[in-house]
Amino acid sequence: MISTKAPTTYLIATAGSHGDVLPFMALADGLSKLGHHAIIYGTPLFAQFTPKGVRFVPVGDNELYHQALSALNDNHPLSSIRKIVAVITDIIPLIINAMSKDIIPNNTVVIGGVMNPAPHLFAEKYHLPFVNVHLSPLAIYSVHRMGRALPILDNLTQWQNPTLNRLFWRWVDWAVFRPNFTKPINRLRADYGLAPLAVPMIQWVNQADLVLGLFDEHFAPRQPDWADIEVVGFPFYEHQQSGELSTKIMNFLQEGDKPVLFCAGTATANAQQFFATSRLVCEKMGIRAIFVSHIKEQLPTNLPNSILAVDYVAYEQILPKVAVFVHHGGIGNTAVALKSGVPQLIRPCAFDQFDNASRAVSLGVAVEILPKAYQVDTIIKALKNLINNQSLSHHCQSIAQQITPTGIEQACLKIIKMGKHNDIDKASDYLDNNTK
Numbered sequence: 001m002i003s004t005k006a007p008t009t010y011l012i013a014t015a016g017s018h019g020d021v022l023p024f025m026a027l028a029d030g031l032s033k034l035g036h037h038a039i040i041y042g043t044p045l046f047a048q049f050t051p052k053g054v055r056f057v058p059v060g061d062n063e064l065y066h067q068a069l070s071a072l073n074d075n076h077p078l079s080s081i082r083k084i085v086a087v088i089t090d091i092i093p094l095i096i097n098a099m100s101k102d103i104i105p106n107n108t109v110v111i112g113g114v115m116n117p118a119p120h121l122f123a124e125k126y127h128l129p130f131v132n133v134h135l136s137p138l139a140i141y142s143v144h145r146m147g148r149a150l151p152i153l154d155n156l157t158q159w160q161n162p163t164l165n166r167l168f169w170r171w172v173d174w175a176v177f178r179p180n181f182t183k184p185i186n187r188l189r190a191d192y193g194l195a196p197l198a199v200p201m202i203q204w205v206n207q208a209d210l211v212l213g214l215f216d217e218h219f220a221p222r223q224p225d226w227a228d229i230e231v232v233g234f235p236f237y238e239h240q241q242s243g244e245l246s247t248k249i250m251n252f253l254q255e256g257d258k259p260v261l262f263c264a265g266t267a268t269a270n271a272q273q274f275f276a277t278s279r280l281v282c283e284k285m286g287i288r289a290i291f292v293s294h295i296k297e298q299l300p301t302n303l304p305n306s307i308l309a310v311d312y313v314a315y316e317q318i319l320p321k322v323a324v325f326v327h328h329g330g331i332g333n334t335a336v337a338l339k340s341g342v343p344q345l346i347r348p349c350a351f352d353q354f355d356n357a358s359r360a361v362s363l364g365v366a367v368e369i370l371p372k373a374y375q376v377d378t379i380i381k382a383l384k385n386l387i388n389n390q391s392l393s394h395h396c397q398s399i400a401q402q403i404t405p406t407g408i409e410q411a412c413l414k415i416i417k418m419g420k421h422n423d424i425d426k427a428s429d430y431l432d433n434n435t436k
Contacts, residue, residue: 015088041057043058092117099119117188121185135215137220138356141202169202170200212414213229219234230411233404249308261327262292286306320341325343326347329348334359335403337366338399339403341399347368
């Protein structure tokens with residue numbers, strides 16, 4: 001039982017790219033504003049995004065992060081996943097060691113996500129309440145709707161029959177999870193005196209005191225076997241680093257027609273071909289564009305005046321001002337595009353991106369092009385169907401109106417309710433004041 005006499009300490013472990021880390025920064029910000037203590041553990045480069053009143057504990061070094069980025073391969077998603085798992089496995093002991101120094105007896109809650117097993121292992125080892133967060137619906141077990149993990153499996157998952165899906169999940173556990181995830185996790189469990197997993201990996205990740213789905217039910221409708229999962233909405237977060245659009249970007253926007261925004265994702269370090277092909281498309285179509293990459297080596301040299309290259313942009317600020325958003329299908333980019341009501345061209349490469357792309361396509365707001373098909377003629381055809389399409393534009397705006405903007409507030413309220421704190425009225429007042 002958590003003490004109700006003092007603010008709770010929330011230990012929040014992160015891993016991954018900006019889209020994976022910032023939602024947890026948002027949770028920490030919300031919990032801190034409600035009078036609790038929040039501590040974030042993560043790669044040093046994310047310290048700059050720490051909300052006021054939240055402590056950031058750097059774990060590992062930036063080299064490990066860049067090592068993970070360089071492991072990604074657009075055409076070999078399963079190989080990329082194995083390499084990412086190897087990097088995360090190396091950093092898990094560092095995270096657990098750092099978190100162990102901040103335990104407040106009888107008043108500590110652990111929060112983490114599916115991508116990083118460290119907080120789950122930590123909570124088991126020290127018998128602490130655990131909140132598991134799903135940023136996207138792919139890793140939620142359901143026999144009613146199989147998530148789309150790899151395009152090569154599309155023909156096997158198109159039936160969406162509960163009996164067949166149950167059998168398919170068993171095969172996925174045997175062929176994918178056990179060799180790539182379960183084995184390394186069990187080795188770590190042994191190191192911490194924990195028994196091997198007694199259930200399949202996909203079920204273990206949902207063993208928690210509270211399981212949150214930080215996505216919108218319009219994007220991923222609730223399934224009949226999601227009984228124990230609280231779906232609260234996307235974690236939109238206006239952190240202090242977002243700011244306003246720079247003068248350079250504002251001037252470019254005012255110089256002509258709405259541009260097309262191209263981004264390969266902050267977790268991609270090998271997107272040279274993506275930007276080179278995109279440049280050819282823009283030149284052939286005679287359209288203006290903005291290329292976003294914090295790794296300058298990915299961008300073509302000598303870009304024409306019609307293409308502006310920037311290392312960062314506040315997406316919530318710029319998306320309403322562009323014609324189309326071309327991106328990789330990361331859940332963060334997909335969510336903010338849905339909220340902004342902008343048409344999307346999605347080029348998914350790995351992880352949850354294929355599933356996110358499929359859901360956006362099903363909503364009628366996006367077109368998908370896989371990396372191998374990301375060729376000039378195919379892209380031009382897709383962009384012509386997306387640009388200046390008034391019917392599509394109205395539909396995107398209609399979907400945007402349905403997206404819940406209060407995911408973080410709802411999540412914080414449920415986390416606090418789980419702990420049975422005596423300041424629940426304060427939390428409710430905060431929720432009311434911030435959702436009007």
